[in-house]
Every structure is written in C-alpha cells, then in structure tokens.
Amino acid sequence: CLEQDGRSVEARECYERAVARLTWPPGPELRRAAAPFGARPAADRRFVGRNAELARLDQVLPAARDGRPILVTGPAGVGKTSLVRQWTARCGDAYFPDGVLRAELRGFDPDGPREPAEVLGEFLTALGEAPDALPAEPEDRARRYRELIAGRRMLVVLDDAASPEQLVPLLPDPPATDSEPAPVAIVTSRSRLRHLLVRTGGVPLPLGGLGPDEA
Structure with missing residues (x-):
C-alpha cells in the first residue's frame, strides 16, 4: 500500500x-x-569501500559459528551499522537461510540502554511465541530464546551495545557438537567490550575512518 x-x-x-x-x-x-x-x-547503493572489512567478516564466519561473537567496534558515526547491514544484505540468504534477528540496543541513548528482557521478549515473539505466554523472568526468557535458536543457521545482530552485561543474555549458546549448525552473533558498539572478548573469545573487528581513496 x-x-x-x-x-x-x-x-x-x-x-x-x-x-x-x-x-x-x-x-x-x-x-x-x-x-x-x-x-x-x-544493499545500500550509497555504501562505498570497506572491501577489506567485508572480506574480514567472511573470513571470521567459521569462528563465529563456533559460538564466538563478532564485535564490530568504533566511534560514533564511523559506519558500524552500515557495514553490518551491507554484509547481511549481500550474503544473508546464503549464509543464514533460517533468518535474521536484529535488535537496536540503544547502548548510548540519553535515556539509557534497553533492558535485555525487553529485547528477549521481542525475539521470542518473532520466533513464534505468543506475546501473552512469554516467561516473566529474564533468565527464563533467555533460556527459551536459546532453545528456539539452537541448531539454526541464523544471524543475530545486536546493534549499539552498551556493555557485556547487556549482551550476555542475548548471545546464542555455542553449538553442542562440531557438526551442529549454530546461530551467529554480530555486535556493534562504541565500546571495545574487552571483558566480553575475554569471556567469549569474541572476534574483534575495530572500524576506523575511511581511507583517502575510499573517501
């Protein structure tokens, strides 16, 4: 319409x-x-450059399928979200046939970041759960969410994260076996998220400004 x-x-x-x-x-x-x-x-036709970063996302995908989140970090406005959207639009159907879950976490919003429980409620609804039957406790929501996405070739995009504490309930579980399909998580944040890197073995992808030729 x-x-x-x-x-x-x-x-x-x-x-x-x-x-x-x-x-x-x-x-x-x-x-x-x-x-x-x-x-x-x-894909956004206005998007230019970032060929090395797009190739890097392709390269780290096997590690991400083992339960290691990809962490795209950099200052505000550098193009983290655009990079992830471009990569998803370019290869999402082939890499993630079971679909994409995306959440804007508003990590640096003046009103404060979103609560993980709220995001989990949206994810569960998108995964087919009845809104009036969602678990009340955040831990139960996280457990149900991980049960529903386990074994699926999905992408979970967590955009503009504030902290590891906000992210941990939203990350998929690692695959149970080496041969089991598993969701991939990709995070964008202004923070380097060092504690999450240590805790999960995350794959860092720091993003700087465009070089002169690309600009």
Missing part, C-alpha cells in the same frame, strides 16, 4: 523492519510485493 501510494522510502523501511523480525526468509509473495522498491533488504 505504501509503495502504491508513492511512498517508496517508507515502504522499504517497513519491509526491512518486518523481515528483521521473521524467523524464516520472506516468502515469494512478500518478495514480489517488495520488488518495485528493491527490498531484499537490498
């Missing part, structure tokens, strides 16, 4: 928000409806 009303930008944003909450990739009807405004979600 938004697209037919000439509101293509709003249509694309609405589609991308919906797809981010799906357990599975969008079906053919939704993809056909989104075709006029190029939503897959589509």
Whole structure:
C-alpha cells in the first residue's frame, strides 16, 4: 500500500523492519510485493569501500559459528551499522537461510540502554511465541530464546551495545557438537567490550575512518 501510494522510502523501511523480525526468509509473495522498491533488504547503493572489512567478516564466519561473537567496534558515526547491514544484505540468504534477528540496543541513548528482557521478549515473539505466554523472568526468557535458536543457521545482530552485561543474555549458546549448525552473533558498539572478548573469545573487528581513496 505504501509503495502504491508513492511512498517508496517508507515502504522499504517497513519491509526491512518486518523481515528483521521473521524467523524464516520472506516468502515469494512478500518478495514480489517488495520488488518495485528493491527490498531484499537490498544493499545500500550509497555504501562505498570497506572491501577489506567485508572480506574480514567472511573470513571470521567459521569462528563465529563456533559460538564466538563478532564485535564490530568504533566511534560514533564511523559506519558500524552500515557495514553490518551491507554484509547481511549481500550474503544473508546464503549464509543464514533460517533468518535474521536484529535488535537496536540503544547502548548510548540519553535515556539509557534497553533492558535485555525487553529485547528477549521481542525475539521470542518473532520466533513464534505468543506475546501473552512469554516467561516473566529474564533468565527464563533467555533460556527459551536459546532453545528456539539452537541448531539454526541464523544471524543475530545486536546493534549499539552498551556493555557485556547487556549482551550476555542475548548471545546464542555455542553449538553442542562440531557438526551442529549454530546461530551467529554480530555486535556493534562504541565500546571495545574487552571483558566480553575475554569471556567469549569474541572476534574483534575495530572500524576506523575511511581511507583517502575510499573517501
């Protein structure tokens, strides 16, 4: 309806928000409806450079499938979120056929970061749990969330994280065996998250400004 009303930008944003909450990739009807405004979600045509960083994300994927979160860190405005979105749009269907969960954690919002329990509630609802049947306790929500995503080739994007304490309840469990499929977690943050690196063996990907040629 938004697209037919000439509101293509709003249509694309609405589609991308919906797809981010799906357990599975969008079906053919939704993809056909989104075709006029190029939503897959589509890669951003304004995105330039970062070829080395995109290649690095490809390289560290095997380690991430072993339960080690990818930590994309850097100052505000450097392009952490854009990098992750570009990589997901480019390879998400192939690497993560079971879907993508994405949460904006608002780690450095003036009103304070989001509570993990709130994010877990959104994830559980997106995974098919009835909103009125969600566990009340944060620990129970985290346990149920990990049960639902275990063994799935999914991507969990945790954007703008504040601290390890905010992140730990949202991280998937490592795979039970070497051959079991496992979700991948990718985190963006202004913080270096050193304690999380030590605790989880996370894969760091610090992001600086664009070089002169890319800029």
